[in-house]
Amino acid sequence: MKNNDQRSSLFWLAIGLAIALYSVKYGLGKFSSPGPGFVPFLSGLALAGLALVVFLQQLSKGSREKLKDLWVQKNWPSIMMVMAALVLYTLLFRFLGFLLATFLLTAFLLRVMEPLSWKKVLAGAIGAAIGSYAIFQLWLEAQLPAGFLGF
Amino acid sequence: MNLFFCFIGVLIGTLVGVLPGLGPVAAMSLLLPTTFHVSPVSAIIMLAGIYYGAMYGGSTTSILVNIPGEAASVVTCLDGYQMARKGRAGPALGISAFGSFIGGTLSIIGLMFMAPPLAEMALQFGPPEYFSLMLLGLIILTFLASGSMPKALMMAAFGLFLGLIGMDIMTATPRFTFNLYFLMDGVGLVPVVMGLFGVSEVLLNVEARIKQDIFETKIKGLLPNLKDWRDSAWPIIRGSVIGFFLGILPGGGAVISSFVSYGVEKKCSRHPEKFGTGAIEGVAGPETANNAATGGAFIPLLTLGIPANAVMAMLLGALIIYGMQPGPMLIKQHPDLFWGAVTSMYIGNGMLLVLNLPLIGIWVKILKIPYPVLFPLILLFCLIGVFSLNNNVGEIGLMLFFGGVGYLMKKFNYEAAPLVLALVLGPMMENALRQSLIMSNGSMGIFFTRPISLGIALVVLALLILPLLPWVKKKREVIAEMVEDE
Numbered sequence: 095m096k097n098n099d100q101r102s103s104l105f106w107l108a109i110g111l112a113i114a115l116y117s118v119k120y121g122l123g124k125f126s127s128p129g130p131g132f133v134p135f136l137s138g139l140a141l142a143g144l145a146l147v148v149f150l151q152q153l154s155k156g157s158r159e160k161l162k163d164l165w166v167q168k169n170w171p172s173i174m175m176v177m178a179a180l181v182l183y184t185l186l187f188r189f190l191g192f193l194l195a196t197f198l199l200t201a202f203l204l205r206v207m208e209p210l211s212w213k214k215v216l217a218g219a220i221g222a223a224i225g226s227y228a229i230f231q232l233w234l235e236a237q238l239p240a241g242f243l244g245f
Numbered sequence: 246m247n248l249f250f251c252f253i254g255v256l257i258g259t260l261v262g263v264l265p266g267l268g269p270v271a272a273m274s275l276l277l278p279t280t281f282h283v284s285p286v287s288a289i290i291m292l293a294g295i296y297y298g299a300m301y302g303g304s305t306t307s308i309l310v311n312i313p314g315e316a317a318s319v320v321t322c323l324d325g326y327q328m329a330r331k332g333r334a335g336p337a338l339g340i341s342a343f344g345s346f347i348g349g350t351l352s353i354i355g356l357m358f359m360a361p362p363l364a365e366m367a368l369q370f371g372p373p374e375y376f377s378l379m380l381l382g383l384i385i386l387t388f389l390a391s392g393s394m395p396k397a398l399m400m401a402a403f404g405l406f407l408g409l410i411g412m413d414i415m416t417a418t419p420r421f422t423f424n425l426y427f428l429m430d431g432v433g434l435v436p437v438v439m440g441l442f443g444v445s446e447v448l449l450n451v452e453a454r455i456k457q458d459i460f461e462t463k464i465k466g467l468l469p470n471l472k473d474w475r476d477s478a479w480p481i482i483r484g485s486v487i488g489f490f491l492g493i494l495p496g497g498g499a500v501i502s503s504f505v506s507y508g509v510e511k512k513c514s515r516h517p518e519k520f521g522t523g524a525i526e527g528v529a530g531p532e533t534a535n536n537a538a539t540g541g542a543f544i545p546l547l548t549l550g551i552p553a554n555a556v557m558a559m560l561l562g563a564l565i566i567y568g569m570q571p572g573p574m575l576i577k578q579h580p581d582l583f584w585g586a587v588t589s590m591y592i593g594n595g596m597l598l599v600l601n602l603p604l605i606g607i608w609v610k611i612l613k614i615p616y617p618v619l620f621p622l623i624l625l626f627c628l629i630g631v632f633s634l635n636n637n638v639g640e641i642g643l644m645l646f647f648g649g650v651g652y653l654m655k656k657f658n659y660e661a662a663p664l665v666l667a668l669v670l671g672p673m674m675e676n677a678l679r680q681s682l683i684m685s686n687g688s689m690g691i692f693f694t695r696p697i698s699l700g701i702a703l704v705v706l707a708l709l710i711l712p713l714l715p716w717v718k719k720k721r722e723v724i725a726e727m728v729e730d731e
Binding site: 098099101102103106109110113116117120121124125126127128129130131132133134137138140141144145147148151164168169170172173176177180181183184187188192196199200203204206207208210218222226230238 | 393395396398399402403405406409413415416418420421444447448451452453615617618620621622624625626628629630632633638641642645648649652656657658659674675678679682683686687688689
């Protein structure tokens with residue numbers, strides 16, 4: 095595989111074909127009365143077709159590059175940690191309740207990029223939790239969940 | 246009350262325009278959940294304020310720090326920053342603010358006069374015309390994409406598919422929901438946009454360990470002098486016209502307007518070699534154009550119900566969520582929305598003019614908030630905001646999923662805007678297509694036999710073939726390079 099456009103276009107080719115094939119089961123109908131699968135089928139086909147075009151384009155004029163070039167000199171471990179924290183937040187959101195979950199998440203995130211002092215982190219996390227509570231619950235009247243601790 | 250929302254909107258818009266890495270789409274998506282707790286008119290006023298406010302704010306960082314606050318201000322970096330380096334940051338900022346005000350106001354006047362008659366004309370549009378027009382919008386957007394057109398079209402196809410997830414209106418069959426109940430109503434616009442633009446942007450910035458270096462300048466003499474005004478007069482006028490009309494075109498918008506204006510000014514100038522070294526025309530024209538484009542962009546949305554760009558797509562989605570039917574009848578059925586929005590735009594532009602000049606010091610201070618502290622706040626806002634929409638944790642998950650998708654898309658160089666536009670247009674396009682086919686009893690010819698639809702279809706074909714011509718390719722590559730340098 096030459097370059098990243100080829101890698102990504104193969105991925106989309108697969109997705110497009112999957113969409114098109116799956117759409118058939120919803121029924122394509124006829125041209126005079128298109129079924130539910132009609133337009134999804136077309137979109138999947140278009141996606142696959144275009145992906146093929148991109149793939150072939152790169153064969154002739156594409157430059158060479160490695161997959162890991164995209165992540166050279168990038169702080170990608172941080173990204174994994176941030177995503178993991180966000181997913182965890184989502185899963186535990188109802189269980190821990192809004193205030194506690196937000197507090198923990200903010201505290202963690204504040205330390206991800208640069209290590210701040212624990213005092214600042216604590217202050218920031220508490221401030222964020224309370225501030226967002228004020229904005230979303232009190233002002234905008236959203237309904238944020240209380241957790242197992244009751245708040 | 247609406248004044249308050251107008252103020253908040255323009256304030257946040259300017260702030261967002263100033264902050265690199267957050268564009269108006271991201272900001273609007275962040276604030277979309279909060280708008281659901283207020284009346285639709287107030288919401289639209291605020292969101293609109295964010296849009297044109299961002300056009301003002303973007304120029305501030307372009308001029309001071311050579312970092313465009315967002316894409317429509319890239320061109321301002323070229324001459325604006327040079328002016329700052331020569332100690333003329335003040336006049337640059339000043340003419341940028343004034344030009345933006347004039348452009349914005351003129352385009353609102355245009356909107357006011359052109360929208361109602363256009364809406365009348367639009368009543369002649371049937372499903373085939375709508376389908377062709379929406380297709381045109383998508384194609385124009387991909388045509389103007391800075392990257393490869395096939396890749397942008399791919400994203401449009403994918404966005405179209407995403408828009409169709411959920412229950413099919415015509416036959417009530419659930420499509421692609423995989424028994425996930427929160428997908429029954431479709432993939433929500435808000436989680437997708439917040440993920441694609443907000444979360445992914447944060448992820449990329451964290452990864453790149455963004456550092457902001459700002460040089461201290463004393464900004465004295467914010468008012469441009471008489472010579473500056475004379476030099477800028479024609480660029481401002483031209484910029485307004487260019488911006489307004491390019492803004493109307495589906496797929497056009499502020500970015501393209503600013504580039505075209507810069508190019509036009511360079512051609513019209515008697516001293517083209519001055520461009521790039523601090524020519525005030527290079528600031529006045531584009532800044533006026535990008536604000537004028539905002540007014541123009543509202544026209545297709547408010548008259549035809551078709552969004553002209555990704556920002557309008559969001560507003561369209563918002564209008565639908567509020568239960569208003571965008572389309573030619575919108576002005577008739579909800580005149581308070583239309584006129585309320587128009588009036589607020591006048592007021593908003595005025596507010597921005599007043600706000601921008603004195604508050605520049607504050608914006609610069611905000612730019613100094615270290616990113617390690619800023620980004621948790623942004624993420625938090627996204628998470629809670631999305632949850633507050635439907636009290637649905639699943640939507641937070643959806644947003645994170647699209648955050649990841651957006652992150653990868655940016656890495657591999659795929660544009661998100663066509664995806665968003667297609668996502669919003671998807672259900673409407675499908676309906677239009679199906680109705681057209683039913684009308685024509687299965688014949689695709691209906692798109693070509695009806696005159697308006699035929700005209701539009703020909704433009705679509707032209708746009709698809711045009712990129713293959715060599716000189717068009719070159720022009721697009723030049724623009725792509727300019728955008729990449731940002």
